[in-house]
Amino acid sequence: MKEYIRELFSGYVRIKVVGSYTELFINRCIEYGIPIWNIKRIDEQTIVLSLYISDIRRIRPHLKRTRCKVRIHERKGFPFMVQRIVTSRGFLAGVIGSILLILILSNMVWAISVNGASPEVEHKLRKAAYELGIKKGKFIFQLPTNQEIQQELSESLKEVTWIGVKRNGTSYHFQVVQKQLPEKEPAADPRHIVAKKKAVITKMYVEEGQAKVKENAYVKPGQLLISGFIGKEEKSQLVPARGKVYGRTWYVSSVDIPLNSSFVTHTGESKTNYSFRVYGFNIPIWGFKAPDFKHYEVNERETNFRFLKWQLPISISFKHMLETKEVERTYTNKEAVDAALTVAREDIKDKTAEDAEIKTEKILHEKVENGKVNVKIHFEVIEEIGKNIPIVQGD
């Protein structure tokens, strides 16, 4: 039994020994302590016997001395079995196939988790992420970088103050900090509404409180518009004043527009080269040549391949080249003024609240100087001018 196990584990061969003095060969093997077994005669000249793999070299001198020739007949035992398995095509294909499969699966998104969001926001976030392509089974290198994802999601979700995007291997984690939407204004403290800039009142809506000015009245900053005191003098009562006061206000904006300017724009032509990067070496897979355009901007994105939890030194890189063009722009005086108006309007929009409305605009003066047009524009705007101030009671 012991012998049998040793035979199996160390591996042995059945060899054919051909010669006129095969008995002599057997005797010499015994004499020199080379284990042989299961000896069988095939014909006058030939015997078959078993021999350990490790002894194959040792029989050579004895073969020479007894003028026998040897041929390997069969190989048996685990070492040969392993060799056979490893060299068999099916096994090899299986091994390569499974490595490839793991490689592919290691580079896919498998889980998406959201932390810190209410169910509603979580649903919206998942939907937004889905639209960005973050879904189960998607290849990670097809997805934008975490930073881009973060930016996109923050923009598309209004209810969220901050989104942290983290990728851990094959799973995405979103950490959400939700905006604390203000509760329905709590019973406010008594207050007045005063003007925050000088204006001519155009409209007033008083919800609570007492109107102190009329339409078309001219008000100065700090002037009381809606009072928090209601009722007659003896029974006067303090309330938080509520209401909206719109007034006509004035702005003057001064804008400089150069007549000649040059800037760089994209022509719309682009080319993408794909390549593998192995230990820093670039192996192009698609798109070998540099683009035919002279000036271009390069956007590069690189994603590492992973195998299970390990980062491989292989990455796939996308090189997106956009053709650019330097454009010389020359305004005529009229065009320059139009451009200045547009700029000035944007400026006013920035300065005022969203519901403000530009009523009139008037160019005060325009001057061409040193290749620049300087335009001064006067705007009349209707906007909310009310501002809350608390009533501090003296006692």
Next chain:
Amino acid sequence: MAKWRHGLKGWLTSRLKLPADAVMDLPRITMVGQLHIYIENHQGVLKFSNEEVRLLLKQGQLLIKGKDFMLKTILPEEILLEGKIEHVSYLERPEDL
């Protein structure tokens, strides 16, 4: 001289009950039916074929005849032969005859 020593060994075995195979370098042969024959104290294989095996002994040779012989194990002093054993005989050296 050799004859004298032979006599001494014969005396030792018969009088002191020492095993003859050990003292006199004689082969010890064990058979299991016709299936196996196990020979200790042989001096080498002279002839090996499917029907006949001739072994060298200290004195003379051992001839085994049968069918489908196979040397299961072979070690410096022992042999296990498998097959259908029909005939076992000693061939003595001519000078001993």
